Amino acid sequence: ERAHSMASTNLNPHVATLGTAGGPRWWTGENAGKRAGISTAVVVGESVYLVDAGTGVGNQLMKAGFTPANLRGIFLTHLHSDHTIDLASLAIFGMFTLPAGKAPISIIGPGDRGALPPASPRAATAPQPVFAQNPTPGTASMFEHLMQAYATDLNDRVIDALRPSPLDHFIASDIEIPAGTGYHPNAKPTPADFAPFEIYRDELVTVTATLVKHPPIVRPSPSASTLPKAR
Ligand SMILES: [Zn+2]
Known part of the structure; x- marks a missing residue:
């Protein structure tokens, strides 16, 4: 109907690349210091859906x-x-800009890899994993540990300054890969018939994810956001 159609038209969905420097490239090379790490904003009306949170995202x-x-x-x-280094910055500093009563912001990404990659054949001796007790954390665990690392600071704010906790404003969760696909992080990271599946939906966007090749990691990558068709 008319009201809906006008609202949809005015949403002006578009993509804004916030940073495109992969790896440490913002740090070195001829454009050192002029680039930002990887992050992309999908903008729909006043709403922003952020894809990745690289250096300088805020x-x-x-x-x-x-x-x-x-x-x-x-x-x-x-x-x-x-793709993730400034996630903690975004959550910890970002929460101070959030209005009271705003719905929590979802952080959605890959789950626990489930297995370490096989050691390189070039290894003369077996490399020892970093944090062997939790060597392949997924998004929820990563975010929890990031916030835990800042607990001293956060508790000064929460206990003494009566500020909110980022854990009240940001809810991190793992993408669960559908069962029965034959997927395995090392043996079969990208099953041939794997189809994109929905990982998020609200009144403006639907986000799907699929598996893509990016050895040695497993990458259930948010891949598409589809607007409701404007009528
Ligand atoms: Zn990568």
Whole structure:
């Protein structure tokens, strides 16, 4: 009907690349210091759906005209540091810009890898894993540990300054790979007949994920967001 159609038209969905420097490239090379780490904003009306949170994501979001108050969801394509390093910054500093009563912001990304990758054949001796007790954490565990690392700071704010906790404002969860696909993180990371599946939906967007090749990691990558068709 008319009201809906006008609202849909005015949403002006578009993509804003906030940073495109993979790995440590923002740090070195001829453009050192001029680039930001990987992050992309899918903008629908006033709502921002962030894909990845690389170096400088908060500054870049601000320069693009948004604050964390605009965020509806944060989607992590995979857990490599160049895609996630400023997630803690976004949550801890970002929460101070959030209006009271705002619904929690979803952080959605890959689950626990489930197995370490096989050691490189070039290894003369077996490499020892980092944090052998939890060597392949997924998104929820990663976010929990990031916040745990800042507990001293966060508790000063929560207990003394009576500020909110980022855990009240950001809810991290793992993408669960559908059962029965034959998927295995090492033996079969990308089953041939694997189809994109829904990982998030609200009144503006539907987000699906699929598995793509990016050895040695498993990457259930948010891959598409589809707007309701404007009528
Ligand atoms: Zn990567």
